Amino acid sequence: MRVAFVHYWLVSMRGGEQVLEALSDLYPQADIFTLVYDEKKISEKLKRHKITPSFLQRIPGAVAHYKKLLPLMPFALESFDLSSYDLVISSESGPAKGIIPAPDAVHICYCHSPMRYVWDHYHTYRANSGTVSRALMPLFAPRLRQWDVSTSARVDVFVANSHHVQHRIAKYYRRSSKVVSPPVQVQNFLPAEVSGDFYLCAGQLVRYKRVDLAVEAFKLNGKKLVVVGEGEEMARLKATATPNITFLGRVPFNKLKELLSQCRALVFPGEEDFGITPVEAMASGRPVIAYGRGGVMDTIIPNKTGVLFEDQSTEGLLQAIEYFEAMEGQFEPLLIRQHAQQFSAEEFKGKMRTIVEVELDRRASQKAHNSASLTEYWAHEQFEGLSSGPNAALVQ
CATH class of the missing domain: 3.40.50.2000 (Glycogen Phosphorylase B;)
Structure with missing residues (x-):
């Protein structure tokens, strides 16, 4: 099974990167995709993976000023070629879930938070921004919100890091989610x-x-x-x-x-x-x-x-x-x-392993079902539709 992790950016070792390290224990063969990364500031454990940055990495000063490149991030994420991966786990705090997975791939998003700077903390961030950012935010934020909501449909399973974030996922994406606390050492x-x-x-x-x-x-x-x-x-x-x-x-x-x-x-x-x-x-x-x-x-x-x-x-x-x-x-x-x-990290890894395995099993069962005789399958579906639809009385 080919596995990919998509992490928003790798420029420090904080809580989000601890999540990525724990996931790497589960899938040591996984490749990592990220918007930008600073090799000097990430752990040796993460360096053992193949890390692919986006085209933003080539922009002078991008690693230090990546937050100013927010309007370009959707383009950068969608430029990643993930067509050969069976399982994609996105680590979302920036817009990481916006990648394009293969049709048969399982995409699980571990959500630290929907993007605070375009949702519930938008006005706070704007008020504390510089003059240029304060003027530009009203121009690009509405389109970024639309993109953020539409890309939530590319996720098979959302996992929230708290019930607080679970509520925000439901509010902004209208999606259900499971809660798994992040790993703490x-x-x-x-x-x-x-x-x-x-x-x-x-x-x-x-x-x-x-x-x-x-x-x-x-x-x-x-x-x-x-x-x-x-x-x-x-x-x-x-x-x-x-x-x-x-x-x-x-x-x-x-x-x-x-x-x-x-x-x-x-x-x-x-x-x-x-x-x-x-x-x-x-x-x-x-x-x-x-x-x-x-x-x-x-x-x-x-x-x-x-x-x-x-x-x-x-x-x-x-x-x-x-x-x-x-x-x-x-x-x-x-x-x-x-x-x-x-x-603990062990609790986190056990819960995440279960979520992934359940979704992989569900997808495998779905594929097996779809490979059955199309004639028999559609006949069954048409009968079920009639028996529960407006012509149900005729069927009876």
Whole structure:
């Protein structure tokens, strides 16, 4: 069986690339197709596959500024020749599902999210874009939405990474989907014997992560907050922070593990499609204080593995921290860690293998059925149509 993976872009090793690595364990013979890739920034495991970039790779500066090439991405994806592949698994966060599979091929789309920048986050992205992008987005976004919806028909099975994304697939594509949480390397995290006196906020420092809420809340309550990560918001946040808030920037993995295991709790004030960092914190035995929207609704059990707050504001977060501290002693690190084990890479691979095998079996049965006598087949179909249609009384 010839297998192809289609991944939106390979320019870093984040959650989407961890999914691709787990899929590569299932299908080590698979070829990878991607819009652009940076060989220096992907893992050795992915480099073992044959990787084919699109024609966008040849545009000067494309690897660094690929997001600005969004209007060209549909053309680039449809230019891939996948006619010889039996199974295509697209990894969708950009428009990866828009490839053209062979008629008999099985196409399964693992959807991290429909394209946020043309759907539910469109106005936010546009408001925060530069002058040129802000002017052009209204021109190309409607056509891109039409293309995005029409290409959803090229997918046989959608797999969503959370119930939050499942709802968005149903809303924008009018398609059903199965939910399989992405793989988290939970085995790499362990609880510390003693926790520290600080809270932790970790992730990219970009607007939608709402790290600004954490900074404002801890400026007011005076408690220690450690912020890990870098991004466009870092300078602004540091400029407004008080001495009790420490910015570490990007840290090595071992340091992140240490911080996750020793913090009083992870503060997670943004809305994510899934949210890997909260699962990593729970695998370290630490509770999570999170805004109660998005993927955390699949991963956090209120008052057991963390605290969820409804009001995404400084005041809402402050109240959640007070509530957490009133019951902090009730959280059991070992139970929290045990809960996190269900999001392991092995769980992901087992569920994905089952989905693929069921769809392949269904397709094989369909082919066998179609190869039966056409005369007998159509006679049966015509009779069934009459017996259930407007002439059913005559048939009876």
